[in-house]
Amino acid sequence: MPFQSHTNLPLLPQSQSQKSRQSQTKQARQKEEWSLSPHDYALVDRNTFTPQPKAEIQDKAFFMQDEQQVLQARWDMLRREKQEVFASYYLFDGNRLGRIALAELRQAAQRGARGRLVVDQVAVDAWRDEKIDLYTLKALQEDGVEIRQFHPVSFYNPMHYFDWRSYSRLHDKLLYLGGQQVLFTGDRNMQNFNFRSQNSKGKRGMSYRSVEVMTQGSMVEEVLPRMEQVWAESQPYVLENLDTRMVDRARMHLERALAWAQERFPTNPANWADTLQPVNRIEFVGDNPALKGQVFPIDERVIHMIQLAKQKIVIMSPYINLSRLYRRLLQEAIGRGVEVQLITASRASNDNGFSFCIFSTQVKALRKMGIKIFYHQGPDFLHAKMFVVDEEKVLLGAHNFNHRSTYNDVESGVIIRDRLWVKRQIGAFLGQIRRESNTLPDEKPQTLGQCLSFAGGRIMRMIPWWWKQW
Structure with missing residues (x-):
């Protein structure tokens, strides 16, 4: 079923007549609370899916x-892979788990598999205490691993502030194994606290509440072409004039990390592929980085799923900032009798206070629409992102329902269609999250920092769309 054109989307409640809808003036439509922007119209009217x-x-x-x-x-x-390993990540640290992943990738390359890794340059450089050092990168290159950085920019160069690539960041969390035709995807970056592991000081830190799905089937044919698009938009690291002794030392650290991983996580004789459960259909969706902001493959499918929803819609993300288009579509779904739930992080379980404050400015209007909002209470940070419709279809990946995911960040994920699988696997997880959540409004900001963040969130709601980079 193709998309409905924007001319078929009601701009007023269904109870008003067609005659009154046509007689409404342009000025009144602009004042309407849920009116759509030209960019929302372009998204719905594209009609490509x-x-x-x-x-x-x-x-x-x-x-x-x-x-x-x-x-x-x-x-x-990964240890069974003999043909190709292709990883694409937003955050990839050089700490213990990151070094283990690099060591396993190096080991695969030494076995004859092609090993490739793409990381987002700005995100990786932001975590300078845990970033991958240049000597490790050089050792990996010499041992056959290809590594590229996505949209490298230097914020010391003023011209980069006017380059769209400075704001288009790679938000993937993908691990593709070509020989086994397997794809891992979810919301986990390659960082210690994404896996409830010890930090560099040996202390057990906070963890993200995340999910991951391992998939196999016909959808993997769509994965590699899209990852090649990301590879083409990335640039290799230029590593010259490095001390060879430091490179050898980095190689030694990789070998130690590999030995530790093989002791801590010995290879399981059973094949994980045997744990895969048959489903009706899986579809891989991912943004083309060269067309980000012009083509919207993930949002188009989400819109289509909302329009076909009959019973229930569940949106889970820690960084929700619903556009007018999504609010209008959800309002129409509620009018059809569909139950809509939003599950997000509370102030205590959110690692981005500014994003939380932006969402807080929408809560009152969303509740008035009839949307049920659940705040996860922790103790871990809620980082899972999913979109579930009628307990039959689920979108899993890195996509957040906010402006950045739609117009800036290069996102990816999989859509799984199977009523029994979704009800058993995803339904059980959602039930557990709801038991750890409450529906009460979060406490009002108390400290000066919280007040400033809350005020900043309100200001961000009034800024034109082209400056919203959050």
Whole structure:
């Protein structure tokens, strides 16, 4: 079923007549609270997405939320790979887990597999205490691993502030194994506290509440072409005139990390591919980095799913900032009798206070619409992102329902369609999160910093769309 054109989207409540809708003046429409912007119209009117028929190859998926299980599955599958390993990440630290991942990637390259890694340059450089050092990168390059940085920019150069690539960042969390035709995706970056691991000081720190899915089937044919698009938009690291002794030392650290990982996570003789469960259909969706902000593959599918929703819609993300288009579509769904739930992080379980304050400015209006809002109370940071419709379809990946995900960040994910699988796997996880949440409004800002953040959130709601980089 193709998209409805924006001419078919009601701009007033369904109870008003067609005659009154036509007689409404342009000035009144601009004052309407839920009026759509020209950019929202362009998104709905694009009308490019048409659902594809079910593939002949059996699609399979395995849902994981335990971080130790995710690590074991990644290492076991990676050690079996003999053809190609392609990883694409937003944050990839040089700490213990990051070094283990690099060591496993190096080991795969030494076995003859092609090893490639793409990281977001701005995000990686922002974590300077934990960033991958140049000597490690050089050792990996010499050992056959290809590493590129996505949209490298220097904020010491004033001209980069006017370059759109400075604001288009890679938000992937993908691990593709070509020989086994397996894709890992979810919301976990390659950082210690994404896996409830010890930090550099040996202390057990906070962890993100995240999810991951391992998939296999016909959808992997769509993965590699899209990842090649990301590879083409990235640039290799230029590493010259480095001390060879430091490079050898970095190589030694990689070998130690690999030995520790093989002791801590010994290879499981059972094949993780046997744990994959058959599902009706899996579709991979990902932004083309060269067309970000012009083509919206993920948002187009989300809009289509909202329009077809009959019973229930669940949106989970820690960084929600619903556009007028999404609010209008959800309002129409509620008018059809669809239950809409938003699950987000509370002030205590959110790692981005500014984003939380921006969402707080929408809460009153969303509740008035009839949307149920759940605040996760922790103790871990809620980082899972998913979109569930009628307990039948689920979008899993890195996509947040905010301006950055739509217009700036290069996102990816998978859409799984299977009522039984979604109800058992995703339904159980959502039930657990709801039990750890409450529906009460979050406490009002108390400290000066919280007040400033809350005021900043209100200001951001009034800034024109082209300056909203959050």
